[in-house]
Amino acid sequence: MNHDLQILRAHAADIFRSGVAAADPYSAVKKCLFFVKNKLEITTHFSDKESKKRTNQWSKVHVLAFGKAAGAMTKAALDIIPKQLLADKALVVTNYENVTSINHADVIGAGHPLPDQSGFQAAQQCASILRNAKQGELVLVLISGGGSALIPYPVDAITLEEKIATTNLLLSCGASINQINCVRKHLSQLKGGGMAKFAVPADLHALILSDVLGDDLSAIASGPTVPDPTTFSDAVEILSSRGVWEQTPANVGTYLQQGQLGLVAETPKPADDVFKQSGYTLIGSNTISVDAALQTAQDLGYQANLYSDQLCGEARDEAEKWVSHAKELILQGITQPIALVAGGETTVTIKGDGKGGRNQEMALAFAIAAKKQRLTGNWTFLSAGTDGRDGPTDAAGAIVDPNTLKRMTDAGVDPTAMLENNDSYTALQSSGDLLITGATGTNVADLQILLIHPTN
Numbered sequence: 001m002n003h004d005l006q007i008l009r010a011h012a013a014d015i016f017r018s019g020v021a022a023a024d025p026y027s028a029v030k031k032c033l034f035f036v037k038n039k040l041e042i043t044t045h046f047s048d049k050e051s052k053k054r055t056n057q058w059s060k061v062h063v064l065a066f067g068k069a070a071g072a073m074t075k076a077a078l079d080i081i082p083k084q085l086l087a088d089k090a091l092v093v094t095n096y097e098n099v100t101s102i103n104h105a106d107v108i109g110a111g112h113p114l115p116d117q118s119g120f121q122a123a124q125q126c127a128s129i130l131r132n133a134k135q136g137e138l139v140l141v142l143i144s145g146g147g148s149a150l151i152p153y154p155v156d157a158i159t160l161e162e163k164i165a166t167t168n169l170l171l172s173c174g175a176s177i178n179q180i181n182c183v184r185k186h187l188s189q190l191k192g193g194g195m196a197k198f199a200v201p202a203d204l205h206a207l208i209l210s211d212v213l214g215d216d217l218s219a220i221a222s223g224p225t226v227p228d229p230t231t232f233s234d235a236v237e238i239l240s241s242r243g244v245w246e247q248t249p250a251n252v253g254t255y256l257q258q259g260q261l262g263l264v265a266e267t268p269k270p271a272d273d274v275f276k277q278s279g280y281t282l283i284g285s286n287t288i289s290v291d292a293a294l295q296t297a298q299d300l301g302y303q304a305n306l307y308s309d310q311l312c313g314e315a316r317d318e319a320e321k322w323v324s325h326a327k328e329l330i331l332q333g334i335t336q337p338i339a340l341v342a343g344g345e346t347t348v349t350i351k352g353d354g355k356g357g358r359n360q361e362m363a364l365a366f367a368i369a370a371k372k373q374r375l376t377g378n379w380t381f382l383s384a385g386t387d388g389r390d391g392p393t394d395a396a397g398a399i400v401d402p403n404t405l406k407r408m409t410d411a412g413v414d415p416t417a418m419l420e421n422n423d424s425y426t427a428l429q430s431s432g433d434l435l436i437t438g439a440t441g442t443n444v445a446d447l448q449i450l451l452i453h454p455t456n
Contacts, residue, residue, distance in 0.1 A: 005401050008380035008451045012399055013435070015296045015339065015449050020386050020437075022292030023444040025069035025144060025209055028283040029076035032207065040081065040138070042205055044281050054205060054279055058138040062129055062202075063090035063105075064195075066122075066151050067144025067221060068112070068387045068443040069209050070094040074105055074142060077207075087137065091129060093122040093150050097389065097439035113392075114167060115152035120160050123153035123190060130195060133202035141195060141204060145211025145387065145443030147221025148181060153190045155255065155264075162249040163187050169244040174314065174349035177212060179238045181222040182230040185267055186259060187252065191222035192230075192267035196278045204278040210285040211386075211443045213310040213344055217280060225278055228267035232259030286445040289386060290343040293447060297339035302451065304339045311344025311448060315358045316419065318346055319365035322381065323373050326450060330377050334454045342448040354423020357391025359383040359446055363398035363433070364424040367405050368415055378402070378453040384435050387443035393425050395434040397446070407431035 032043035040061065045052040061081055065074045070092045078090060083104065090105040099109040110119030133139050154163045166187065170180045185192030196204055206225040208217065217226045236256050239245045245253065258264045268274050290309055297304035307325070311318060322340075329338060346358045356364075362383045370379070384390065384397025408415050411430040418427035428434045 004378045004453055005380065005403070008378060008453060009399050009401065011300050012380050012382040012449050012451055014300065015293050015341070016382055016384055016447055018296035019289035019293035019447045020440050020442065022289045023209065023284045023386055023442045025072040025284065025442050026076045028209060029073050029142070029207055030080070032281050032283055033077060033080050035080055035082060040085070042281060044279055056138070056203065058136065058203065060087035060137040061085050062087045062133050062137065062139045063142070064126055064129060064139065065090060065142035066093040066126070067147040067209070068095055068098055069144035069441055070142060071098055071100050071102060071107065072441045073144060073207065073209070074102055077140060077142060078102070078104055091125055093119065095146055095150065098441055110150045112146045112149045113171060114164055115149050115160065117160065119150050119152050123151040126151055126190065127153060127198055130198035133199055135201040137202045139199045139202050139204045141206040141225055143206050143221045143224070144209040145221070145445070147224070148184055148191065151190055152188070154187055155189055157255045158187060158249070158251045162252050165249050166252050169247055170242065172350045173242045173244050174347045175238065175242050176312065176347060177345055178216070178219050179242070181219050183235045183238055185222045185228050185230065186232055186235040186256060188222065190224050192228035193223060193226060193272070193274065194267070195224040196226070197268055197274045199278070200274055206280040207283050208280055209283055209442065209444065211445045213286065213312065213445065215282055215285050215287070217282070225280060227270040227272065227275060229269070231266065232256055236260060284444060286343040289444050289447060290341055293341045293449065297341060302337045302339035304341065307340040307342040307448070307450070309343055311342040311346060313346055315346040315348050315362040316365035319362045320369045322366055322450060323369040323375055326379060326452060327373055327375050329452065330375070334377070334452055336454065338452045340450040343445060345445045348422065350422050352421030352423060354418065354421040355393060355426060356422055356424035357385070357393055357397070359385055359390040359397030360393070360395060360424035360428055361419070361422065362448070363400045364415060364419050364427055367400040368419060370402065371405055377455050380451045382435065382449040383446065385446050386440060388437040388440040394436060395425065396437045397435045398428045398433045399435055400433050404431050404433055
């Protein structure tokens with residue numbers, strides 16, 4: 001590998017790490033939670049001119065945390081809230097990779113992206129804490145990406161296995177995260193405002209680390225503490241339009257149709273009284289991470305530009321668009337190093353039986369498209385998840401360059417065949433292009449970074 005490409009790869013990794021650091025959940029909680037004059041104080045809105053706060057003389061505080069950043073968020077909260085104010089130990093539910101011991105907290109590992117029995121038991125504990133919270137007390141809910149899968153609490157009419165099967169169908173057919181969450185909300189007792197409903201008559205406040213593009217609060221972890229604007233009819237339409245209605249478990253289909261007919265109560269809507277004593281603070285997001293990545297790229301001497309702050313669509317299709325855009329820039333003439341940064345969450349329609357995730361698929365597709373479109377010059381493309389895990393693999397994503405395909409073929413691997421089999425992990429492992437960071441303790445969707453250096 002030539003020296004220029006080594007520099008580009010190192011820079012791409014540095015820029016990605018800066019984006020992850022900007023979503024540090026411990027720091028984010030510390031910026032908005034305070035104990036002042038014997039009162040807990042929560043910043044509800046950040047502003048250059050004036051920050052709004054929520055405070056009260058709550059007699060007890062119940063701490064519930066779930067998501068990939070639950071551990072770090074809880075540590076920050078417990079560093080601030082006096083022990084005598086805590087109703088009990090904090091309950092922390094996170095993915096197995098992020099499980100760590102925390103003083104004054106019960107930490108439970110659970111399945112992600114597919115729910116499991118451990119998560120179901122944790123969800124039951126969450127519901128019990130919410131139901132037992134009293135008037136004059138506060139339920140502090142710490143929410144981060146991955147929360148939807150980690151606390152599955154299906155309605156009584158369906159089993160956990162049926163809900164898992166439905167989630168798996170949606171993941172496999174390329175449904176967007178918002179579509180998946182819409183269906184999950186209508187099969188759950190906690191999601192779609194369910195937590196706020198259970199918490200009445202206590203006060204509730206959620207500190208939310210967003211992994212959803214545009215920071216739609218009703219979509220983050222399937223919106224357990226906020227109103228749900230979607231309906232049973234929306235859920236049925238999603239399963240039908242995605243072509244998986246016929247494969248949907250019978251009990252799930254029946255329950256959703258009963259909801260359509262008004263035989264089952266809808267999820268709480270914006271005007272519902274259950275939200276009168278609930279509030280939230282958005283403490284971090286993909287946008288903040290993208291801004292940090294752009295700043296780092298600039299500090300490293302790149303002309304840094306935003307490619308997209310809501311990158312979505314089929315991963316391999318988006319890779320082709322990236323390559324076309326890069327080719328245009330190179331044809332126009334590059335006189336200084338350029339960095340293009342994007343944030344978002346693409347999808348993969350699974351047709352093969354290989355191993356990989358959306359970021360690895362995009363990186364492999366980029367390398368293949370670069371050869372097909374004859375992309376010239378010194379370039380490096382990184383696509384990775386801020387949580388450090390891309391799909392069911394130990395990789396966050398991958399970094400590819402002009403020599404990636406040669407390294408694969410030298411290793412006896414056919415890149416195109418691997419892509420068709422959705423086996424991006426094996427292909428990128430053979431070329432040494434996997435990006436392995438380990439679990440990061442946060443999750444604000446994905447980052448993509450394309451670096452291009454002038455060739456002379």
